[in-house]
Amino acid sequence: MTQNIDVYTDRNDLNWVDSHAHTWSEELTADYQEIMNRAWASGISEIIEVGVDVPTSKLAAKLASTDRRIHAVCGIHPHDADKYDQQHLDLQELATSGDFVAIGEIGLDFYRNFSPPDQQYKAFEKQLELARINNLPVVIHSRNADSETYSILKNWVSKVGKYLGTSRPIGMLHCFSGNSELSKKYQDLGFLISLAGPVTYKKNIELQKVAKLLPLSKMLIETDCPYLTPTPYRGKLNEPAYVKATGMFIANIKKEKISSVAKATTENAKFLFEINGG
Numbered sequence: 499m500t501q502n503i504d505v506y507t508d509r510n511d512l513n514w515v516d517s518h519a520h521t522w523s524e525e526l527t528a529d530y531q532e533i534m535n536r537a538w539a540s541g542i543s544e545i546i547e548v549g550v551d552v553p554t555s556k557l558a559a560k561l562a563s564t565d566r567r568i569h570a571v572c573g574i575h576p577h578d579a580d581k582y583d584q585q586h587l588d589l590q591e592l593a594t595s596g597d598f599v600a601i602g603e604i605g606l607d608f609y610r611n612f613s614p615p616d617q618q619y620k621a622f623e624k625q626l627e628l629a630r631i632n633n634l635p636v637v638i639h640s641r642n643a644d645s646e647t648y649s650i651l652k653n654w655v656s657k658v659g660k661y662l663g664t665s666r667p668i669g670m671l672h673c674f675s676g677n678s679e680l681s682k683k684y685q686d687l688g689f690l691i692s693l694a695g696p697v698t699y700k701k702n703i704e705l706q707k708v709a710k711l712l713p714l715s716k717m718l719i720e721t722d723c724p725y726l727t728p729t730p731y732r733g734k735l736n737e738p739a740y741v742k743a744t745g746m747f748i749a750n751i752k753k754e755k756i757s758s759v760a761k762a763t764t765e766n767a768k769f770l771f772e773i774n775g776g
């Protein structure tokens with residue numbers, strides 16, 4: 499371990515990737531240009547814009563078409579799984595268009611249960627298949643569904659194998675909220691673990707333990723903006739520039755240099771999403 503001398507310095511000479519953002523959200527529309535300017539000025543080098551249904555996936559692609567540092571992901575969120583059938587053909591078209599770097603966010607959400615579980619399972623499985631057919635990684639959302647999501651992904655990986663190549667990650671667990679044991683199991687399956695603002699919240703001791711044990715080679719960081727704003731910006735809407743606060747917090751608890759966290763998480767994201775030749 500090296501002395502983390504740069505931990506409390508807000509540096510602008512490092513590159514960061516916001517691995518999961520929804521800046522297409524209407525909450526951020528009015529200030530979109532300023533938000534992007536702040537992101538680039540603070541060292542964010544790439545932003546992954548994630549859709550939650552067909553219209554927002556198209557919005558993500560539209561943003562990506564305006565700036566080569568923005569990359570789009572298409573998919574139908576478990577909240578909207580009950581509308582999956584109507585959107586399947588459109589989603590298929592998006593997935594094959596070449597405009598997207600991954601399929602997501604997809605998964606299971608038994609916290610809100612906005613869609614019935616059987617429809618969530620169906621939409622999840624169909625989109626995993628879509629990812630494999632199009633040779634794309636997956637962006638996974640899992641809430642109150644730790645064992646169910648893991649068991650689906652474990653079966654899926656054992657069926658399809660590492661179709662993106664033996665060393666390239668197969669996907670990411672976005673806004674990871676499980677424990678260290680689950681984190682390790684996903685790493686063993688070939689997934690990266692993405693940490694968001696909640697890791698910076700005082701009470702989240704378990705998630706801080708996950709961050710401490712997570713090797714830099716398996717880590718991503720994200721904002722999941724516009725919500726889940728990291729400390730010290732809580733109370734404000736979240737935006738990509740704030741991914742640095744999460745990165746700096748993680749560097750501190752891991753006793754790593756900020757530059758090491760920035761470098762590793764940037765390289766991991768580029769490798770996962772195959773961006774800039776990653």
Ligand SMILES: [Zn+2]
Nearest residue numbers: 518548603722
């Ligand atoms: Zn999200």
